[in-house]
Amino acid sequence: MNNKEKLAKYKEKVNQVIQKMVYELFKHQPDNYVDWMIEYLQLTRLSKHSRESLIVEYNVSSDEEAFEEIDQLPQPSGNTKVFRSSVSAEVFGIHNKKENFQPRVIQKTEEQKKQIQEKLMKVFMFQALGENEKKIVVDAMEEKHFGQNEWVIKQGDDGNELYIVFSGELNCYRKMNSQDTEPKFLKEYSAGDMFGELALLYNAPRAASIQAKNDAVLFALDRSTFNNIVKDATIKKREQYEEVLSKVELLQSMDAYEKTQVCDGLKEANYSAGEIIIKEGEEGDKFYMVAEGNLIAYREVDGQQEEVLRYKTGDYFGELALIHKVPRQATVKAETDCNLVYLDINSFIRLLGPVANILKRNAEAYKKFIKN
Numbered sequence: 001m002n003n004k005e006k007l008a009k010y011k012e013k014v015n016q017v018i019q020k021m022v023y024e025l026f027k028h029q030p031d032n033y034v035d036w037m038i039e040y041l042q043l044t045r046l047s048k049h050s051r052e053s054l055i056v057e058y059n060v061s062s063d064e065e066a067f068e069e070i071d072q073l074p075q076p077s078g079n080t081k082v083f084r085s086s087v088s089a090e091v092f093g094i095h096n097k098k099e100n101f102q103p104r105v106i107q108k109t110e111e112q113k114k115q116i117q118e119k120l121m122k123v124f125m126f127q128a129l130g131e132n133e134k135k136i137v138v139d140a141m142e143e144k145h146f147g148q149n150e151w152v153i154k155q156g157d158d159g160n161e162l163y164i165v166f167s168g169e170l171n172c173y174r175k176m177n178s179q180d181t182e183p184k185f186l187k188e189y190s191a192g193d194m195f196g197e198l199a200l201l202y203n204a205p206r207a208a209s210i211q212a213k214n215d216a217v218l219f220a221l222d223r224s225t226f227n228n229i230v231k232d233a234t235i236k237k238r239e240q241y242e243e244v245l246s247k248v249e250l251l252q253s254m255d256a257y258e259k260t261q262v263c264d265g266l267k268e269a270n271y272s273a274g275e276i277i278i279k280e281g282e283e284g285d286k287f288y289m290v291a292e293g294n295l296i297a298y299r300e301v302d303g304q305q306e307e308v309l310r311y312k313t314g315d316y317f318g319e320l321a322l323i324h325k326v327p328r329q330a331t332v333k334a335e336t337d338c339n340l341v342y343l344d345i346n347s348f349i350r351l352l353g354p355v356a357n358i359l360k361r362n363a364e365a366y367k368k369f370i371k372n
């Protein structure tokens with residue numbers, strides 16, 4: 001490569017970085033933009049997640065689209081506050097420093113601790129914690145009460161806590177883009193649900209608003225404990241499975257947030273070529289997606305194995321038994337070494353609600369396989 005070509009290559013690379021930085025700069029509109037840019041460049045390693053939160057915020061699906069939207073963004077004014085982050089410190093990780101971590105301990109009765117622990121174990125993020133880590137999290141939780149119609153979280157605000165619902169119901173609303181005057185209702189939360197994690201995970205402003213429908217009791221976990229105990233593992237898991245899920249066509253109608261919830265609930269299983277994953281006639285309690293590999297489904301017909309389907313990367317199987325509450329309708333065997341991810345039945349029901357109709361419609365296609 002001659003010098004001219006080298007220069008062109010560098011220009012191209014630098015332009016990409018600068019374009020992204022200018023977009024972020026426009027979004028955050030810091031007072032001291034030089035300091036902000038220095039910090040941005042130092043921390044571009046974190047930018048995957050910053051960009052992810054940006055995508056959630058503007059509801060666009062890729063960086064390219066985000067850049068196209070620059071022209072359409074509202075001009076800076078007071079009323080854009082909802083869609084702006086407050087200060088660069090919040091965005092670029094100053095809150096994430098791990099040194100000198102002193103977990104807070106909020107006094108509780110043994111009964112309270114037990115109740116928090118029970119709820120905690122329903123939240124995917126906390127399920128893999130060791131006993132000691134669980135104890136730290138339970139100790140750090142603070143009970144908070146909200147009256148009917150009271151706002152727990154307001155979209156656009158800074159956030160320093162996530163919440164687990166102990167009792168009561170809450171509604172989640174979100175302005176999908178900056179032009180919206182009215183927020184859209186997204187979902188209801190009840191006992192055992194968790195919300196408010198995004199601001200802590202991605203150091204972003206609150207992405208939605210949450211209001212108590214009736215009197216609600218919540219347990220709040222502070223940013224520092226979250227950062228030290230749960231954050232890294234959660235980000236790693238989301239990063240690891242994001243790509244796998246992007247290949248599963250079934251999930252493409254889910255929004256970005258719903259997919260992150262699926263990531264949190266996934267478990268991984270590896271099989272060698274020839275191994276059986278599910279057996280015809282057995283009870284089913286898992287739904288599988290193929291991260292990598294090829295598999296064959298076959299049925300026993302008059303003592304002979306009859307091939308019914310083949311699966312490859314991005315395909316899924318195991319849903320029939322869960323949807324129709326029938327025994328496994330076929331045996332599925334790994335044809336090559338396989339890397340699978342799966343949801344257990346409870347997670348399947350909880351998380352795949354948004355694609356239930358697609359699952360059912362697709363399942364119709366092989367209704368002929370279902371006995372009885």
Ligand SMILES: Nc1ncnc2c1ncn2[C@@H]1O[C@@H]2COP(=O)(O)O[C@H]2[C@H]1O
Nearest residue numbers: 159195196197198199205206207208257
């Ligand atoms: N579609 C969604 N996009 C963003 N946040 C959502 C969505 N649905 C639920 N939420 C929750 O609403 C919370 C608002 O505060 P956070 O942004 O900290 O975390 C957010 C999520 O826990």
